[in-house]
Amino acid sequence: MLQVNNLTVSYQMMGGAVPAATGVSFTIAPGEILGLVGESGCGKSTVALALLGLLDGNTAVNGQVALSGRQLPLGRAAGEFSWREVRGKMLAYVPQDPLTGLNPVLRVGFQVGEAVQAHRRLARGGVRAEALGLLKKVNIPASERAYRSYPHQLSGGQRQRVLLAMALAQRPQVLVADEPTTALDVTTQAQILGEIKRLTSEAGSAVIFITHDLGVVAGLADRVAVMYAGRLVEIGPVADVFAEPAHPYTRALLASLPRLEQNGRLAPVPGQPPSLSDLPPGCAFHLRCPAAEIRCRLAPPPLLSFTQNRAAACRRFAAALRDKPAEADDGARQIKAPAREVLLPA
Numbered sequence: 001m002l003q004v005n006n007l008t009v010s011y012q013m014m015g016g017a018v019p020a021a022t023g024v025s026f027t028i029a030p031g032e033i034l035g036l037v038g039e040s041g042c043g044k045s046t047v048a049l050a051l052l053g054l055l056d057g058n059t060a061v062n063g064q065v066a067l068s069g070r071q072l073p074l075g076r077a078a079g080e081f082s083w084r085e086v087r088g089k090m091l092a093y094v095p096q097d098p099l100t101g102l103n104p105v106l107r108v109g110f111q112v113g114e115a116v117q118a119h120r121r122l123a124r125g126g127v128r129a130e131a132l133g134l135l136k137k138v139n140i141p142a143s144e145r146a147y148r149s150y151p152h153q154l155s156g157g158q159r160q161r162v163l164l165a166m167a168l169a170q171r172p173q174v175l176v177a178d179e180p181t182t183a184l185d186v187t188t189q190a191q192i193l194g195e196i197k198r199l200t201s202e203a204g205s206a207v208i209f210i211t212h213d214l215g216v217v218a219g220l221a222d223r224v225a226v227m228y229a230g231r232l233v234e235i236g237p238v239a240d241v242f243a244e245p246a247h248p249y250t251r252a253l254l255a256s257l258p259r260l261e262q263n264g265r266l267a268p269v270p271g272q273p274p275s276l277s278d279l280p281p282g283c284a285f286h287l288r289c290p291a292a293e294i295r296c297r298l299a300p301p302p303l304l305s306f307t308q309n310r311a312a313a314c315r316r317f318a319a320a321l322r323d324k325p326a327e328a329d330d331g332a333r334q335i336k337a338p339a340r341e342v343l344l345p346a
Contacts, residue, residue, distance in 0.1 A: 001032075001206050002173075002208075003064075003066045004047075004051070004065050006024070007025070007051075007065065008023060008061070009060070010059065016277075018276050018277045020046040020059075023303075024047055026225055030204050031204050031205070033209055034208050034223050034224070035217035035224040035225070036210045037210075037211055037224060037225070037253075038226055038227035039212065039273055043227055043231075044178075044210045045178055051065060051091060053073065053074070054093070060075070062074070067174065068090075070090075072091075090173050091172060091173070091176060092168065092170065092172035093167060093177075094164055094176070094178065095180075096180065098156060098159035099151060099156075102162065104150065107147070108149050108154065109132075112131040112135065112165055112166055113127045113128065115167075115169040116134070128147075134165040134169055135147060135161075135165055138195050140158055141158075146162070157188035157191065160184065161192065164192070168199055172205055173205060173206065175196070175200055176207075179210055180192060193219070196209070196220070218238060222238065223238060224238050224241050226241075228285055229285070232303055233313045233314070234247040234311070234312040235310070236310035241310075242254065247314045248291055249269075249285050252267075255267045256268050270288050281298070282300060283296045283300055283313070291316060293316065300313075301315050
């Protein structure tokens with residue numbers, strides 16, 4: 001459904017251009033949930049905003065993005081009119097902070113109604129009925145009262161449900177959710193994730209779910225894409241990546257998470273992420289990688305496919321997994337999920 005090819009984004013700063021995303025390529029199928037993970041500042045949100053044309057004017061966006069065979073505009077040069085045909089109807093966005101994502105001086109019902117009317121012309125009564133139906137669909141309690149309320153009168157979980165209702169108002173082909181559960185408690189987080197999974201499966205929409213929480217990815221996503229320093233370093237099915245990570249950074253992320261059976265101290269990822277304005281030569285992770293070789297310092301490794309549905313930007317580990325003898329698999333592979341895995345409703 002969505003094809004992203006060689007997406008590159010750079011910010012024009014006083015000291016020159018700073019690459020925020022470099023050569024990002026992935027595809028996503030109808031009804032599929034892709035988890036996009038990585039440390040803060042690795043470029044996850046930049047990729048999401050670039051897909052929706054929401055980046056500031058000091059950015060340069062290049063590459064190709066196609067949705068259901070239609071080439072989408074990139075950057076501000078496409079014009080706001082072209083983006084209005086895309087947003088909401090083809091691509092919808094759920095921002096990270098529900099309080100700043102809603103207008104504080106407008107009632108919730110009016111804002112949901114605006115999302116309903118963005119691509120459809122309905123009578124006033126029809127807009128109200130459609131907006132109330134969306135609030136009920138995302139399981140907001142006392143939806144009539146919520147419809148008449150201002151955002152600050154709702155809880156964080158209710159505001160996040162309102163944003164989800166607005167994003168689904170036009171039944172988009174792809175839903176982009178940028179860390180929508182970061183500030184929520186675990187119970188509310190599980191409810192929101194369950195709503196995303198249920199509603200998108202009913203509509204057949206694909207989902208790009210941006211998060212730093214691998215436990216959420218384990219319980220929600222079908223595939224996972226790992227970003228580091230603006231590049232994709234690994235992509236593949238969740239079960240396979242969690243069972244046998246092919247990039248040292250993915251291995252380090254999984255090793256740093258608490259597990260129920262673990263005793264002793266956690267193993268943090270050594271060092272600090274590099275500055276995007278001063279990236280080291282070669283692989284950006286080689287300064288923190290315990291398995292780095294001389295060739296890792298020479299040139300950034302490409303994203304190498306080593307099985308039919310997996311790829312990693314590490315020549316050493318990708319080759320080792322590619323050459324590994326096939327093992328008998330008499331059932332579904334178990335995901336080695338961290339202890340904080342969120343259990344979603346069936």
